[in-house]
Amino acid sequence: MAVLEIMTTGHPVLKQIAEPVEFVNKKIRQLLDDMAETMYKTDGVGLAAPQVNVSKRIIVLDDGNGLIEVVNPEIVKKEGAQIGLEGCLSVPELFGEVERYEKVEVHGLNRNNKKIKIKAEGFLARIFQHEIDHLNGILFVEKLVNPNEIMIHKKGQ
Ligand code: ZN
Numbered sequence: 001m002a003v004l005e006i007m008t009t010g011h012p013v014l015k016q017i018a019e020p021v022e023f024v025n026k027k028i029r030q031l032l033d034d035m036a037e038t039m040y041k042t043d044g045v046g047l048a049a050p051q052v053n054v055s056k057r058i059i060v061l062d063d064g065n066g067l068i069e070v071v072n073p074e075i076v077k078k079e080g081a082q083i084g085l086e087g088c089l090s091v092p093e094l095f096g097e098v099e100r101y102e103k104v105e106v107h108g109l110n111r112n113n114k115k116i117k118i119k120a121e122g123f124l125a126r127i128f129q130h131e132i133d134h135l136n137g138i139l140f141v142e143k144l145v146n147p148n149e150i151m152i153h154k155k156g157q
Pocket residue numbers: 087088089090130131134
């Protein structure tokens with residue numbers, strides 16, 4: 001396992017549409033392991049492959065209830081709305097309110113190429129939407145409820 005370097009705002013990979021994974025092989029499983037390690041090391045709740053400079057449709061997340069890995073994640077159902085504060089490892093020190101669906105159902109593949117379906121709501125649903133946005137080249141700062149109300153939190157403050 002390895003901690004990977006996180007790309008930040010301005011890096012072109014963050015604006016690309018990531019490619020679907022055809023088959024989850026050993027290399028992809030290694031990437032999943034490294035992404036999880038990187039997420040935990042940086043105290044993140046989610047990480048998308050483009051954030052570690054890999055333009056593939058892969059996300060890992062953990063809302064505090066355990067690691068979830070999804071390859072080729074797709075939101076197939078969505079309902080309701082929630083507004084909440086978001087930040088991003090690729091947009092250091094900035095936080096702002098974003099509107100998301102309250103509930104989503106996500107389909108994709110697990111590390112063994114098996115189809116998986118996950119129903120998420122609240123914070124977990126928010127993380128899914130944030131990470132899947134990364135696969136489409138979208139950062140949370142483009143979706144702020146009020147773009148004038150971005151907050152800056154410097155370390156040590
Ligand atoms: Zn992010």
